[in-house]
Amino acid sequence: MEIAIISGKGGTGKSSISAAFATISEEVVLADCDVDAANLYILFNPEHEEEESFVGGEKAVIDRDLCTNCGLCIPYCNFEAIVFSPEGVVISETACDGCHLCKRVCPHQAIRMVEIDKSRLYAGAFRNGRMVYGRLAPGEENSGKLVNLVREKAQKQSKAFGLKTIIIDGPPGIGCPVISSITGVDQVVIITEPSLSGLHDLERAADVSGSFGIKTRVIINKADLDEAMGDKIETWCKERGLEVVAKIPFDPEVVKSMVNCKSISEWAPDSKTSQILRETWKVLLNGKG
Amino acid sequence: MTDSKPFKIAIASGKGGTGKTLVATNIFHTLTGKGIKTSLVDCDAEAPNAKLFFEGSLEHSFEVTQQVPAINEDLCTYCGKCHEYCHYNAIFILPPARVIKVIEDLCHGCGACTVACKFDAITEKPMPLGEVRRYTLAGNHSLVESRMKTGVYSPVAVIKAGIKEAGNGRMVIMDAPPGTSCPFIQTVDRADYVVLVTEPTPFGLSDLKQSVETLRGMNKSCGVIVNRAGMGNRELYDYLEQARIPLLMEIPFDRNIAHTYAHGGRLEELDPHWETRFLTLFEEIKKHYGNSHHQR
Structure with a gap:
């Protein structure tokens, strides 16, 4: 029981x-x-x-060497997790929901997902x-x-x-x-x-x-x-x-x-x-x- | 004190x-009593209780929704791309049987399926998650309540909408949800200073440590209020000293306080000294907040 x-x-x-x-x-x-x-x-x-x-989830991480700061990923993120900052495009770890969409749309393969375990x-x-x-x-x-x-x-x-x-x-x-x-x-x-x-x-x-x-x-x-x-x-x-x-x-x-x-x-x-x-x-x- | 710049305090x-909630409502009363324009936001969207303690008229309310996909089966080719894009297993598909279903409860509204579909077979429609209500209280102060619908998987969207509704340009007191997972993070992320309320017991201490660890990871400054002081043991106080966390206030364990709270009463009704104590608390918070390095 x-x-x-x-x-x-x-x-x-x-x-x-x-x-x-x-x-x-x-x-x-x-x-x-x-x-x-x-x-x-x-x-x-x-x-x-x-x-x-x-593994509770995944977070998107930007590879600075590959990112061209084109900002294409920004409007795709429904969680408002990606913004332009003085260092370039950044993803907020707190706001990221781990949906993978930014990774998929990035033309430069500059985004990868990291497991949170x-x-x-x-x-x-x-x-x-x-x-x-x-x-x-x-x-x-x-x-x-x-x-x-x-x-x-x-x-x-x-x-x-x-x-x-x-x-x-x-x-x-x-x-x-x-x-x-x-x-x-x-x-x-x-x-x-x-x-x-x-x-x-x-x-x-x-x-x-x-x-x-x-x-x-x-x-x-x-x-x-x-x-x-x-x-x-x-x-x-x-x-x-x-x-x-x-x-x-x-x-x-x-x-x-x-x-x-x-x-x-x-x-x-x-x-x-x-x-x-x-x-x-x-x-x-x-x-x- | 009325000339100070407004900021946001989360009570967690x-x-x-x-x-x-006891602390949040009492700070709110003290500030509004001094004519400081303040909003109280009840961010405990799973169990919103702050409104129980106030008389106020509903000024404005709106539904918080999330976009979920709707599949037009006339256009769908059952290619499975949307299913592949969905990281929440919210799209169920059986191509041979020409079956496709959206499991709305699992959808997080990321929009990936819409992007995936090359046949325009997916449109989005709103699904209700909860409600934000704004009440006007006496003296032009406001209470904003985030209320999640029962059966919804996460209160985060409703919490965010509530905090947004409170706006800027006035003091904001946020009654945060318990725990240290997403709902808590999303609330304190928007705060300038965090007040942690705990009790001097092993359970209270264990949970406090986890909260402090989380807040430090986020670079948020915090102070502690010990409620039901006098019961339990001293371990909590040793920890505060050793971790250099300011002890902002102690509220003694007292049946009268429990009783007053149970009926939605305020501590100053019990003993007028509480008003001074909460004013001192606010001054103390302002001092610590002023010393913190992440002012907005």
């Missing part, structure tokens, strides 16, 4: 909750798909048994199973593609090591990497928090997972920070037919556990938060509410 | 939920 933990809004506690689920019971495969800001490795310090590089994918053992995570090099695109690779790797690990459950810690937002994180999973859990932003982003995240027809449940984290707002979110979920599977109180122990490189269920197994999370995990595994 | 963070 693949369970994806997502949140429209960042900082709702998605990773802390994923970490807790990953250390509650039997061994699991934990896939950190927040490749833009992978964090779970800090808590779990997994072995780097396997490492793969990932600084992103990495790691897999190895952690203290409660196997962990897979990707790290997108700064400024790189195609995080959706890296997410797909992380998930493929996680599925292979699941087969090879006989671990039935895959927990996916997804990225924030609703864009391509989120879609890649939830496509084809058995269920999605959206972590939200009781604030105006939390509700607004929950709505957008629920739209995305709803559009794929995936069973979606909601956890309201830090629920007691604003009970009225929490109630509002619950009402909204009810109207949308989304099950609120847990309300977790704000608990300073969660931060303490993180500082000590533990999940909350490892750090304070008898705390109320850990108890709620254990109950919730049972519900998630049973599939039904 | 590697990790989501560290308080970017």
Whole structure:
């Protein structure tokens, strides 16, 4: 079973909750798909048994010796990446989308494409199973593609090591990497928090997972920070037919556990938060509410 | 301070939920309160939230689109040139079966297929990516919101359009998207100074380091605001000192602040001292910005 933990809004506690689920019971495969800001490795310090590089894209580069500064390529670039500068025609690395068109139209073969392969994918053992995570090099695109690779790797690990459950810690937002994180999973859990932003982003995240027809449940984290707002979110979920599977109180122990490189269920197994999370995990595994 | 030249500040963070929007909206309030003409641009197009904190009337909105190819099958010879030119696998072709399809979700709008086609069989049509909305707030200040449509692969085009809409000639505060990939880069690329908001936890520190590394690669100067100060540990502060990054401000961890923010309130409503603190912050940013070597 693949369970994806997502949140429209960042900082709702998605990773802390994923970490807790990953250390509650039997061994699991934990896939950190927040490749833009992978964090779970800090808590779990997994072995780097396997490492793969990932070509996230290509960038066009001008060969100064061949370029005649004719500027023919400039109007072809739909990303406004090519401009005249005092040094001649230049391509902005940030703006280039890697489409190859400038290279194709250059009459002097002065443009070539360079692969960007600084992103990495790691897999190895952690203290409660196997962990897979990707790290997108700064400024790189195609995080959706890296997410797909992380998930493929996680599925292979699941087969090879006989671990039935895959927990996916997804990225924030609703864009391509989120879609890649939830496509084809058995269920999605959206972590939200009781604030105006939390509700607004929950709505957008629920739209995305709803559009794929995936069973979606909601956890309201830090629920007691604003009970009225929490109630509002619950009402909204009810109207949308989304099950609120847990309300977790704000608990300073969660931060303490993180500082000590533990999940909350490892750090304070008898705390109320850990108890709620254990109950919730049972519900998630049973599939039904 | 009103005589200073306007510039652009991006409020960013590697990790989501560290308080970017809280900082952005509070700086904006402080500046507008002093009569400085300012635009706030919500560049977090996947999860735009800044508007929730303001009353304002919609002045102007427009759709952001991308050109995608449309294939005229009467003219198409199924030669496959467009498929060869497309680096995003957005054109599916089966020549023997005379089947050709554009997968619009994969198209990046580069226009290569149109250039490739020698039979004029490809025209381009707009596909909606999202929307930019400009709101007028009290005192002739404005809020520009970039809002990506759900299911679109990248918010970058919508973000760029939003920043363009904010224009020049006034202070611009950009509420940046989280992370350090394309959406973040495209936002901070247009900023004169970047304020990174983080929290003193191992997650916060790890993401901060990655943001700093990225910004240094881009030659952008930045400073740090520590939110929820008091929780977590001291490692973050050691890093700031060692990397020589200015600590611009600390916002303590406080249930009241969390509560105020949850309801769209401003910190100065909680304690009037916050207004002075944000003014000092702005002066501090101006000082650092003035010292940076890439003024526009």
